[in-house]
Each structure stands twice: as C-alpha cells, then as structure tokens.
Amino acid sequence: MRVCTDLMPEEFCGYHPMERYNWEGSKRRDLHEAFNWNYDASQDPDFPDSSIPPTDMWPKDSPQFKAALCAYQTALISLARKLTRIFALALHLPENAFDDFVQRPEAGMRIIRYPEQVASRDDQTGIGSHTDVECFTIVTADSAGLEVLSKAGQWIQVAPVKGAFVVNIADCFMRQTNDFFVSTIHRVINENGKERYSAPFFWGFNRDTVLQPVPTCVSDQNPNKYPVMTAGEYYTWRTRAQKQL
Numbered sequence: 179m180r181v182c183t184d185l186m187p188e189e190f191c192g193y194h195p196m197e198r199y200n201w202e203g204s205k206r207r208d209l210h211e212a213f214n215w216n217y218d219a220s221q222d223p224d225f226p227d228s229s230i231p232p233t234d235m236w237p238k239d240s241p242q243f244k245a246a247l248c249a250y251q252t253a254l255i256s257l258a259r260k261l262t263r264i265f266a267l268a269l270h271l272p273e274n275a276f277d278d279f280v281q282r283p284e285a286g287m288r289i290i291r292y293p294e295q296v297a298s299r300d301d302q303t304g305i306g307s308h309t310d311v312e313c314f315t316i317v318t319a320d321s322a323g324l325e326v327l328s329k330a331g332q333w334i335q336v337a338p339v340k341g342a343f344v345v346n347i348a349d350c351f352m353r354q355t356n357d358f359f360v361s362t363i364h365r366v367i368n369e370n371g372k373e374r375y376s377a378p379f380f381w382g383f384n385r386d387t388v389l390q391p392v393p394t395c396v397s398d399q400n401p402n403k404y405p406v407m408t409a410g411e412y413y414t415w416r417t418r419a420q421k422q423l
C-alpha cells in the first residue's frame with residue numbers, strides 16, 4: 179500500500195495494518211489498525227509556515243479525510259500550547275518557559291480502530307502495555323477499553339467522559355522533569371462487544387530541542403538520571419524500536 183508506515187521506518191506516520199505489532203509479547207498480536215499523520219507547519223493555527231515541507235503519507239483519493247482530521251489536529255495544537263503553559267506553572271517555572279520549544283512541535287495524531295476482541299485478555303490486547311514518547315497525549319475515544327497501570331500495579335479502566343479528554347504524561351516530559359512527572363503506562367483491551375475508535379494526539383517539543391532537565395527538577399541531591407539528547411533523536415530512536423515489536 180502506498181501509505182503503509184513501513185515505507186518510513188523512522189516516522190510513525192502512515193497506515194499501520196491490523197495485528198502488525200505485539201507490544202506486550204502476548205500470544206496473539208495487537209488487535210488494531212491505525213492511520214497516523216504528522217504535524218504540518220502550514221496548518222499551525224499560531225505559527226503557520228507553508229515553506230516547511232510536511233511528511234505526506236495521506237491517501238490521495240480522499241481529500242475530505244485529510245481536511246476533517248487536520249481541522250481537529252489544528253484545534254488540539256492550540257489547546258496543547260495552553261496546556262504546556264499550565265505544565266510550566268506546575269513546575270514552578272514562568273508560564274512561557276516552554277513556549278520556544280513548541281513553535282514547531284511534535285504534534286502527530288492517529289485514528290485507531292479496534293475490532294471487538296474475542297480472544298481472552300491473557301492472550302491478546304488491542305494495544306499492548308506501553309508509554310507514549312512525547313510530552314503528553316490527549317486522547318479522545320468513543321467507548322471504554324483504555325486501561326492505566328496504577329503505582330500499586332493494578333490496571334484501572336478509564337471510562338470515557340462525554341465532552342472530556344484523557345491526558346497522559348509521556349516519556350519526554352518524564353525525562354525532562356527527571357521523573358517528577360511520571361509517564362502513564364497504558365494499554366487497550368476492547369471488550370465492549372463492538373468495535374472501538376480512538377484518536378490520540380501526541381504533543382512534544384520541537385525536534386531540535388535539547389531534552390535537558392528543567393532547573394526546578396535537578397539538584398545536587400537529585401542529579402539528572404537521563405542522557406541528554408535532542409527531542410528528534412529521542413523520537414527517532416523510540417519510533418524505530420516500537421516498529422520492531
């Protein structure tokens with residue numbers, strides 16, 4: 179297929195076929211199919227720039243599909259910039275501390291279809307246990323199925339609330355805050371008796387941002403735990419690894 183994600187090993191965009199991955203090492207492969215697309219600077223609501231070529235993995239025969247999904251992504255970019263300021267305040271930083279890091283953000287999205295799962299939850303997941311790569315993820319879903327792992331090691335079902343988003347911390351934020359923010363370990367098992375759809379939006383810093391720990395999260399007593407690299411290097415490393423599972 180022309181838009182299959184395998185054509186771009188270092189990017190997560192494009193079509194991900196059904197039962198392509200096995201992120202938890204289950205007996206059967208993960209029961210979902212998905213379409214991912216990247217940030218496109220020309221669609222940025224705050225800093226539009228048509229001179230930066232986007233990664234184009236869109237199907238050519240359905241312009242409405244692209245238009246509808248990009249409109250939703252554009253609205254979420256504005257929301258995510260606001261949330262980034264709230265996270266900065268939560269870290270006792272000035273609210274604009276991260277503004278420069280989200281001018282050309284990692285802001286990819288995906289839509290996922292999970293068929294009804296018939297196999298037992300011991301043998302299969304819809305998407306196996308994992309953490310997301312960027313700073314945080316905003317998830318919309320039409321029905322239950324998402325589960326998050328509590329600190330006590332219990333899987334907790336996240337019932338969707340009408341009109342509300344689920345926001346999960348992801349690994350770049352965990353690294354930058356030296357584990358002050360903790361990534362949400364999560365998975366999906368669709369036992370709804372019908373197919374499930376979701377649309378996660380992954381928000382992270384510009385690929386050239388150096389992921390240094392934020393100053394309020396390191397000290398002599400609490401030194402930085404992570405090797406320093408750019409957000410782009412981290413993203414590429416994780417994408418390659420995730421695609422091999």
Ligand SMILES: O=C(O)CCC(=O)C(=O)O
Pocket residue numbers: 288290305310317319324364365366375376377378
């Ligand atoms: O479908 C969901 O609710 C979550 C999907 C997810 O975790 C992901 O795509 O990374």
Ligand SMILES: [Fe+2]
Pocket residue numbers: 308309310364
């Ligand atoms: Fe996820």
